Amino acid sequence: MIEQMVKIKNRAGIHARPAALLVQTASRFKSKIFIEKETDRINGKSIMGIITLGAAYETPLKLIAEGEDEADAIDALVHLFDSKFEED
């Protein structure tokens, strides 16, 4: 199991489009993926869960991946956050 903290760099936070991108990326991997904000833990492969987090600009999130491809999964997700979900 790998855990990694990330911060949201998008001004608009995680709205529908970045959420969809996040889910599509997470769903590519076999590992179980969770995203935690404070104490709420949601399934990273479900779009409703990600939107429900209400993650805004600068919010710190914890990414958790567990499975055979956990390292690749975390890398791909961190890359997404760093690239601001291909906005800007």
Add this chain to the structure above:
Amino acid sequence: MSPDGAVARRWSLRYHGHMTGKRFTVLDLIDIDLKEHNSLDLRCIGGRKGLAREISIPDLNRPGLALSGFYDSFAYQRIQIFGRGEAAYLRMLASESRTETIERMFSYAIPCCIFTHSLTPDRGFFELAERSQCPLLQTDLPSAEFSSRVLRVLSNLFAPQKTMHGVLVEVYGIGILILGDSGVGKSEAALELIERGHRLVADDVVDMRCVNGNILMGAGANKIIGHHMEIRGLGIINITHLYGVGAIRDKKQVQLVVELEEWDPEKLYDRIGTQERYMEILGVKIPRLEIPVKPGRNIPIIIETAAMNERLKKMGYFSAKEFNQNVLKWIESDAARSVYFGQDDII
């Protein structure tokens, strides 16, 4: 969603001080928006500077013993209720100009004092409260009624809580939590159940709360998401708009857990159904079923049947056990008959 449920979702505090970062203050208690028969009818009559004081325990105390001078095990962390008896005692103390016990009470960090029956304390009590910045609240409700309402609200706010990934539906009156990995077909199974006339409570993020230690209430975690579902290929759909208000429900007690999983040829699945398996959520044991998913299997029908079976069990009819008992009886009687009819020398 019921107002107290909505408020509880905003706060979701945990008992014994494990706060999720949000403190519940006296001001929040006054501001809670509750329906008429639940309304607390509270207003602040003094000590406004203390409205930011935190309420950390979902319990009440009537400070009779403390006011008479006995401070051993004074439950100072609780909300202090002043009913007719306490108010009369305060009047007696005031008439004799005895304020030591009152001063001593305010030296503790009590969250607030609430006067029921629209009672008001005397000038002296007011001043002592203002000086120690302890909020004084008042309600028109009688003590018993106020106590039961406020305890209900507080126990809801302080209930152990967690969110789970799954779909909560109500089928034939039974609250069913459908769990499983992403892509196994939870939402699609729920969609068909809705189409068949059952109700959606929450999709994807289910907020669970343990009320009274043995009841698990599930609801949608977020009012904005509300009764929406995500279906791969369709995207996000609004169930209320598509199926109407009769297809949704705000909260439901979780009575059965159905775990959907990809059919595993190595695994032994339950073939008889006499052994009850449970899942523990927030300390409550909920019956649990493991349902293997394979193309061609009609999962919604299986879930419907599971719900009906659960209803039957609640009424006292455990079909699988009854079946087994009948088989045993039949085998016994058959064995007995063959003893008589199988031997030649009996005739």
